[in-house]
Amino acid sequence: MSENLIAQVQSAGVVGAGGAGFPTHVKLNAKADTVIINGAECEPLLRVDQQLMDRQAEKLLTALDLIVDHVGAEKGVVALKEHYHAAAESLKKALPAHPKLSVHLLGAFYPAGDEQVIVYEVTGRIVPEGGIPLAVGVVVTNVETALNVLDASQGKPVVEKYVTLTGAVRTPKTVKVPLGITVAEALALAGGPTVPDYKVVNGGPMMGKIVGVDSAVTKTTKGLIVVPAGHPLLVSLERPVTDSTRRAATACMQCSLCSEVCPRHMLGHRIEPHKLMRVAAYGSLCDPEQTPMNAYLCVGCRLCEYACVMGLQPWKLNNNMKNILAGKGIRNSLNNKPEHAAPFRDYKRYPVHKLIHQLGLAAYDVDAPMDETVPAFRSVTLPLRQGAGAPSEPVVSVGAAVSKGDLIAKIPEGKLGSSIHASITGTVTAIDGDSIVIQA
Numbered sequence: 001m002s003e004n005l006i007a008q009v010q011s012a013g014v015v016g017a018g019g020a021g022f023p024t025h026v027k028l029n030a031k032a033d034t035v036i037i038n039g040a041e042c043e044p045l046l047r048v049d050q051q052l053m054d055r056q057a058e059k060l061l062t063a064l065d066l067i068v069d070h071v072g073a074e075k076g077v078v079a080l081k082e083h084y085h086a087a088a089e090s091l092k093k094a095l096p097a098h099p100k101l102s103v104h105l106l107g108a109f110y111p112a113g114d115e116q117v118i119v120y121e122v123t124g125r126i127v128p129e130g131g132i133p134l135a136v137g138v139v140v141t142n143v144e145t146a147l148n149v150l151d152a153s154q155g156k157p158v159v160e161k162y163v164t165l166t167g168a169v170r171t172p173k174t175v176k177v178p179l180g181i182t183v184a185e186a187l188a189l190a191g192g193p194t195v196p197d198y199k200v201v202n203g204g205p206m207m208g209k210i211v212g213v214d215s216a217v218t219k220t221t222k223g224l225i226v227v228p229a230g231h232p233l234l235v236s237l238e239r240p241v242t243d244s245t246r247r248a249a250t251a252c253m254q255c256s257l258c259s260e261v262c263p264r265h266m267l268g269h270r271i272e273p274h275k276l277m278r279v280a281a282y283g284s285l286c287d288p289e290q291t292p293m294n295a296y297l298c299v300g301c302r303l304c305e306y307a308c309v310m311g312l313q314p315w316k317l318n319n320n321m322k323n324i325l326a327g328k329g330i331r332n333s334l335n336n337k338p339e340h341a342a343p344f345r346d347y348k349r350y351p352v353h354k355l356i357h358q359l360g361l362a363a364y365d366v367d368a369p370m371d372e373t374v375p376a377f378r379s380v381t382l383p384l385r386q387g388a389g390a391p392s393e394p395v396v397s398v399g400a401a402v403s404k405g406d407l408i409a410k411i412p413e414g415k416l417g418s419s420i421h422a423s424i425t426g427t428v429t430a431i432d433g434d435s436i437v438i439q440a
């Protein structure tokens, strides 16, 4: 294991380029026998990774070789959906120069990109409840993150981000933009919204969050989806949990369809959302195996809502139970390691095209061609926290002249976090507790 690579990745500020943004230098400080590049891009409408795997296949495999060697693995696998034809073709063409590497084609189901699901699909190993892939000797990394690791090894910090701009926008596209521009500025690159009244979902429609147009593009922004006001997706995301709980108490018929599709239940983990509905709605513990603690095994993929014929939201109730437990200082204590996945799991995988129709997003399931020309911006506002862990501490003052790539905030001593670099050349014009502003 090269200490040097960890230091380079840390100093370049690499975090998981989607999701929670876990600092990559911590993830790479490990020994594993297999490294998986997660190219599933399972969130509907997003188009970043599938195009990067096509356009930068050779660079991605070089990055994967670097990570494989670093963690002492025997092999590296790029796992992507079988219908990403161009990406699969480009990767297969580049493979002969990388003898330790291979490509694994996944079916078109959701959530193929769930870390634990992809580990099972590729290796047949089941990550224990509440565990991480490293528990079964696997490191999983996202496509863009791996490319950033290679850049870090060459001294290039993370200052830009690939983002798919889609939904109700004039010209859906995938762009490369400086960190710290606003959501509105990013959407303008796609011609702006086509509807007067809308909200923006940051991430995918399944696990993304509604954000304001003034919020910043960060290291974890992967997609910005303009959703017209009143769309069922917004109704689902914005429904208060009290309403969801009342509906659970009155309408849940305990059919268990939600549990039948739950990807973690299908891996043999002790989560059964239909039973947790009883716990959340009635406080019922009639099955002593299902207590509020089991909600910790929910990954929040939201699939249960779309399997439910009553349109109920087990995921939201699970989130609420997790928050209540965490608020009382109670942590997950479930850590079984199932021997087998659920019987017939392979027949219960949820087709992504069906999901897109159920989400009411079929009209937006279109190409979003990539443009890698980074546009110039006059100003950026860089949040001091752009991933998991503590906010970074500024190392510049107001009035300082900075060049693109300069370190402007570092990880606090002894804390988990990621450093931040100037994403444009200019002058620092403001620093507050949350962000640093740079004007060109």
Ligand code: SF4
Pocket (backbone or CB within 6 Å): 251, 252, 253, 254, 255, 256, 257, 258, 259, 273, 274, 277, 307, 308, 309, 310, 311, 312, 313, 314
């Ligand atoms: S699918 Fe819906 S109705 Fe059926 S058990 Fe789950 S939450 Fe209840």
Ligand code: SF4
Pocket (backbone or CB within 6 Å): 258, 261, 262, 263, 264, 265, 271, 273, 297, 298, 299, 300, 301, 302, 303, 304, 305, 314, 315, 318
């Ligand atoms: S959101 Fe629903 S389907 Fe997904 S892991 Fe949680 S309970 Fe299972």
